[in-house]
Amino acid sequence: MSDRVAIVGAGIAGATAAYRAAEAGLQPVVFERLDRVGGRINSIRKGDFVFDPGASVFLPSYSHAVELIKEIGLGADLSHTTANAAFPRNGQLHEIPYGLRGILSTKYISTASKLKALKLGIFMLRNQKHLGYGDSSGIAALDTESVADYCSRELNDELHEYVAGMMVRGTWLSSTAESSVGLLLWTLKNVGAPGLHGIRGGNVRLPQKLLEGLEVRLGQTVTNVTADGDEAVVTCEGSDPERFSACIITTPADQAVAMYPQMSAVQRKLYDGIAYSALVNVSLGLATRPQIPAAYVLVAPCESDELIGVIADHVKAPGRAPDHKGLITITIDGRSAWAQQHDGEPDQVFIDKALELIRPYYGDLRDQIEEHNVARWPQVVPVNATGYFKRIAAYEQSINDRDPVHFAGDLDPVAGLNAACVSGDKAAARVVRRAANTRRRTTVGAR
Numbered sequence: 474m475s476d477r478v479a480i481v482g483a484g485i486a487g488a489t490a491a492y493r494a495a496e497a498g499l500q501p502v503v504f505e506r507l508d509r510v511g512g513r514i515n516s517i518r519k520g521d522f523v524f525d526p527g528a529s530v531f532l533p534s535y536s537h538a539v540e541l542i543k544e545i546g547l548g549a550d551l552s553h554t555t556a557n558a559a560f561p562r563n564g565q566l567h568e569i570p571y572g573l574r575g576i577l578s579t580k581y582i583s584t585a586s587k588l589k590a591l592k593l594g595i596f597m598l599r600n601q602k603h604l605g606y607g608d609s610s611g612i613a614a615l616d617t618e619s620v621a622d623y624c625s626r627e628l629n630d631e632l633h634e635y636v637a638g639m640m641v642r643g644t645w646l647s648s649t650a651e652s653s654v655g656l657l658l659w660t661l662k663n664v665g666a667p668g669l670h671g672i673r674g675g676n677v678r679l680p681q682k683l684l685e686g687l688e689v690r691l692g693q694t695v696t697n698v699t700a701d702g703d704e705a706v707v708t709c710e711g712s713d714p715e716r717f718s719a720c721i722i723t724t725p726a727d728q729a730v731a732m733y734p735q736m737s738a739v740q741r742k743l744y745d746g747i748a749y750s751a752l753v754n755v756s757l758g759l760a761t762r763p764q765i766p767a768a769y770v771l772v773a774p775c776e777s778d779e780l781i782g783v784i785a786d787h788v789k790a791p792g793r794a795p796d797h798k799g800l801i802t803i804t805i806d807g808r809s810a811w812a813q814q815h816d817g818e819p820d821q822v823f824i825d826k827a828l829e830l831i832r833p834y835y836g837d838l839r840d841q842i843e844e845h846n847v848a849r850w851p852q853v854v855p856v857n858a859t860g861y862f863k864r865i866a867a868y869e870q871s872i873n874d875r876d877p878v879h880f881a882g883d884l885d886p887v888a889g890l891n892a893a894c895v896s897g898d899k900a901a902a903r904v905v906r907r908a909a910n911t912r913r914r915t916t917v918g919a920r
């Protein structure tokens with residue numbers, strides 16, 4: 474059997490899988506339908522500014538991605554800022570320094586709610602060993618009710634709206650009614666660490682560097698993958714089928730189902746049920762720096778239906794804007810009624826809306842704009858609805874190393890660039906083990 478392994482998708486999951494496969498001596502061939510690598514990670518330079526229109530925030534808990542960055546020689550370009558986050562309430566911005574003192578002193582929520590929030594903190598601490606990456610069985614056991622149901626049972630309205638609501642929508646673009654309480658606990662543990670990382674020159678440098686020197690076929694849309702005996706057969710639009718020793722599919726769920734009709738019932742149950750959140754990112758390169766020092770602003774849904782938050786790119790990472798200039802990204806909920814109503818309209822409509830949404834906190838920035846970028850993303854991350862973690866855990870249990878077709882991507886157990894790295898690593902490890910076993914069997918057979 475050949476050592477050629479097909480990887481479908483050149484996002485971060487596919488890039489990590491390809492890098493690991495090559496490192497183990499296999500020959501990855503990456504198929505990517507776009508004319509660029511990175512998938513939902515992208516970076517664009519316009520004038521003085523470096524925009525990250527896709528995945529933007531690189532959390533301190535992304536230890537797997539950090540190790541990978543160092544391993545491939547990008548460590549010197551990895552930055553860390555300790556800047557705070559800020560949260561609006563009734564038009565006023567509350568900046569909360571990291572740590573207990575910040576939480577105790579903030580007027581963002583009442584003292585009664587702070588005391589009540591201890592319950593949530595204890596719930597999270599008791600379960601924190603289940604709230605990592607790579608194994609969904611622990612979090613599956615917590616996946617019993619929605620965030621909204623948990624809040625009304627154990628917390629109060631203020632915590633529901635201003636803490637739980639802000640966290641699940643601010644980080645996952647989903648509502649408390651649709652999200653599993655497991656997601657809230659996971660977020661509390663992994664998003665709470667101080668500061669942010671950044672990659673100098675743009676986040677896309679990570680998948681680009683991983684894929685350097687490997688065979689990447691851009692502009693190739695895979696239409697079908699078939700497991701045929703010990704091999705995987707991959708067909709691209711307008712091309713003949715090609716045989717590989719294995720294939721790793723790293724596309725979002727609906728595309729994976731469409732290209733691999735042989736998918737098992739347990740995996741199909743997971744993939745068919747996945748809905749994605751949507752986002753319109755309006756990034757503005759500004760002539761001067763806004764005075765708000767926070768790295769990001771997250772907005773509770775009860776404060777705004779459309780505005781999810783603002784990322785201060787110039788604070789988040791070095792080199793996104795010159796020292797005296799600013800770069801901010803306003804994130805608008807793509808599933809909000811306003812965004813649906815204006816779907817397909819010109820960029821200026823979204824820029825005007827973004828300026829209006831942030832005016833109470835940033836003032837009028839209209840005359841400050843030097844460059845802009847509007848990015849519309851119909852698929853951002855899966856909505857982790859109640860029951861989702863149980864379905865992921867069941868799927869993980871069903872994975873068979875011996876199969877020629879494997880999967881990686883957003884499901885590990887919570888989406889994001891670190892999770893995609895972890896899942897790319899794991900899928901590559903399965904394929905590498907499988908290749909080693911095949912070689913061993915062939916050698917023994919030949920004796």
Ligand SMILES: Cc1cc2nc3c(=O)[nH]c(=O)nc-3n(C[C@H](O)[C@H](O)[C@H](O)COP(=O)(O)OP(=O)(O)OC[C@H]3O[C@@H](n4cnc5c(N)ncnc54)[C@H](O)[C@@H]3O)c2cc1C
Pocket residue numbers: 481482483484485486487504505506507510511512513514526527528529530531693694695696723724725728732752754850852853854881882883888889890891893
């Ligand atoms: C706007 C936005 C903001 C985000 N913000 C953050 C953030 O701040 N922090 C964070 O950690 N995560 C964030 N995410 C999520 C993060 O980007 C994703 O979880 C992660 O990048 C997913 O990587 P992936 O490789 O699994 O999938 P993708 O990046 O989607 O890669 C899949 C690739 O497969 C290709 N493909 C699809 N179908 C085919 C086909 N038929 N043939 C060939 N190729 C195909 C696609 O073009 C794509 O390149 C954000 C995502 C978006 C969209």
